[in-house]
Amino acid sequence: MKILHIIMSLDYGGAENMLIKIINEDSDNEHRIVVLIDRCPLSPLLKRGNNVYPLFNKKSFNVIRASYRLIKVVKDYQPDILQSWMYHAEIIGLLVKLFRPSIKLFWNVRCSTKEWLSLNFRNRILFKILQLGSKLTSGIIVNSKHEVLFLGKSSYPLIKVIYIPNGFSIPDIIDKNLARSKLLEHFKLSGDVVLIGMVARFHPQKDHYNLIDAFKLLVVDFSNAHLILVGDLFDSEFKKFISEAGLASNVHFFGTTNKVFEVISGFDIGVLSSFTEAFPNVIGEYMLASLPVVATDVSDVREIMGSFGRVVSPRNSYALYKGLSEMVHLSLEESKKIGRLSRQRIIDIYPIDKIARDYILTYKASLS
Numbered sequence: 001m002k003i004l005h006i007i008m009s010l011d012y013g014g015a016e017n018m019l020i021k022i023i024n025e026d027s028d029n030e031h032r033i034v035v036l037i038d039r040c041p042l043s044p045l046l047k048r049g050n051n052v053y054p055l056f057n058k059k060s061f062n063v064i065r066a067s068y069r070l071i072k073v074v075k076d077y078q079p080d081i082l083q084s085w086m087y088h089a090e091i092i093g094l095l096v097k098l099f100r101p102s103i104k105l106f107w108n109v110r111c112s113t114k115e116w117l118s119l120n121f122r123n124r125i126l127f128k129i130l131q132l133g134s135k136l137t138s139g140i141i142v143n144s145k146h147e148v149l150f151l152g153k154s155s156y157p158l159i160k161v162i163y164i165p166n167g168f169s170i171p172d173i174i175d176k177n178l179a180r181s182k183l184l185e186h187f188k189l190s191g192d193v194v195l196i197g198m199v200a201r202f203h204p205q206k207d208h209y210n211l212i213d214a215f216k217l218l219v220v221d222f223s224n225a226h227l228i229l230v231g232d233l234f235d236s237e238f239k240k241f242i243s244e245a246g247l248a249s250n251v252h253f254f255g256t257t258n259k260v261f262e263v264i265s266g267f268d269i270g271v272l273s274s275f276t277e278a279f280p281n282v283i284g285e286y287m288l289a290s291l292p293v294v295a296t297d298v299s300d301v302r303e304i305m306g307s308f309g310r311v312v313s314p315r316n317s318y319a320l321y322k323g324l325s326e327m328v329h330l331s332l333e334e335s336k337k338i339g340r341l342s343r344q345r346i347i348d349i350y351p352i353d354k355i356a357r358d359y360i361l362t363y364k365a366s367l368s
Contacts, residue, residue, distance in 0.1 A: 001029040001363060004079035006089045006096075010040035010052065012201070012232075012256050014281040015085050015110045018143075018166055020045050025169075025356035032077055034070060036089065042258065074100060081363045083141075086110055087126060094133040104138040104366045112299060113150055115205060115276040131155045138366040141359070144278040146299045162362055165300070166279045167355025168288060170347055171261050176290075179266035183228065187252045194225045194328055197267035199260055199282045200274070202233040207296075209241065211273035213317035216245050218324050225328065230254040230263055265289045268335075269327045274298055275314040287346045290339030292330060294323040304350075308342040 005023075010016050010033070023031045024047045031051065038054035046052075053073050055066035074096055084093030085108045097105040107130075117124050131154065134140060140161045142148050152158040183195060196215070200206040208229070215227050227250060234253060242251050257263055264270060270286030272295040283304050286293045293309035295301050302311050310323035330338070 001081065001360075001367070002077060002079045003029055003031045003081040003083060003363065004074065004077060005031065005033045005083045005085060006092050007033065007035055007085040008088055009035050009037045010042040012041065012258070014166070014279075015108070016042050017281065018110075019085060021167060021169055021352050022356045022359055023048070025352050026360055029360065032073070032079070034073055034092075036066075036092065041256075045258065070096070071099070074103075079103060080367060081106065083108060083363075087116065087123070087130065090130055090133075091126065094130070094136065097133075097136050104363070105136060106363070106366075107134075107137055107140045109140060109142045109147055109151065109278075111278050112144075112205075112276040113147060113154070127154075134160065139362060141362070142278075144300045145303065147278055164355060164358045164362070165350060166281055166284065167352035168281075168284045168346055168350050169352045171288060173290065173343075174262060174265040176265055179262060180268075181266075183263070183266040186254075187226070187228070189226060192224055194222060194269070195228060195267050196225060196269045196271055196324065197228040197230060197264055198271045198273065199230040199264060199285070200272070201231040202235065202238065205274055205276045207273045207275045207315065208234075208238060210275075210315060210317050210320065211271065212242055212245060212247065212251070214273070214320035214324060215251070216247060217317065217321040218328070219247065219250055221325060222328055225250065227251045228254055228263075228267065230257065230260065232256045261285060261289060264291065267291055269294060269324065271320075271324065272296060272301070273314075273320060277301065279304070284346050284350060287339075287342035290336070290343045292327045292335050292338045293342065294320065294327055296320070305342070306345050308338050308345065 005019055020042055033052045035052060035054050038057045040052055043050050043052050055069050082093055082096055082103045083106045084090045090107045093105055117127055134156050137160055141164050142161055143166050148161055148163050151161055218225050242248060270291040270293045272280055274296055277299045279300050283295055295311055296314035297311045298314050310326055312319040312323040
């Protein structure tokens, strides 16, 4: 079976990581990737060759040339399955389907559509087009149960909506003391601090400002608490906000990394402050690193975490502060127990081999 994926880029992100995991897990079928933008820091993670085809390069957005490249890739490769990832790529997938009707087209919805529609008028127009085009798909894969319900009310053919959650490669447990020591050395901190970390790009939906408001309250109680922000796009206005809150010496920026698990293994607590999500991969990563987790109650977060950690109201800095405070107060044994059970939950429910198999079986069913 030949599978062609279309995605915006292979930059750091949940969808991009998930795509690579599925390809690496599936040794029985052939995969190729078309990226709309030639920004692919994650492509070295592909285990079976770098079969990535950019449509636009970094210096030129020539639509005619990009269209020719896309047609050539499809014509030369002759894919059985076309899997587009997220809404902008779905428009491209729809055009390919019109050009090549025999191909089995799948979409992949990986965000809160309700919030995405609220961002701008252009997205609402795009969604209207996709509602009409959804009838041409063989399936619409959704990684969130909340999103299944939303799409079912949005004129998408519910019979074509397929729930497949995100999956996780199960890494070996990293020596926490060693990982923690590296972070302490990196930021020149003493060993008696509490390291709270969040992995997320700087984006309004991640609600970093709410996190800082909550952390400011926490530092009043625990002056040795330190917040490590892993990600990019943090602007000067946000850094000024941190400084004016008196937290410049307690908040640290790590930047981006393709070794996220090594970094978060050094945290004492993992946190997510988003006011909207679909299936946040980072919650599973925290849990696999055996961390106590504090996260906002959005989309499928409560289902992912189960009874472990603390789930708090979104856009509520006091609730987030209380959740973090409870985790800081845990004894070492209580923290280890939560971490151990959290890790086992992800291993039991969301292993990547099972999730990748669900994708492949879905594709095969459409061909039969």
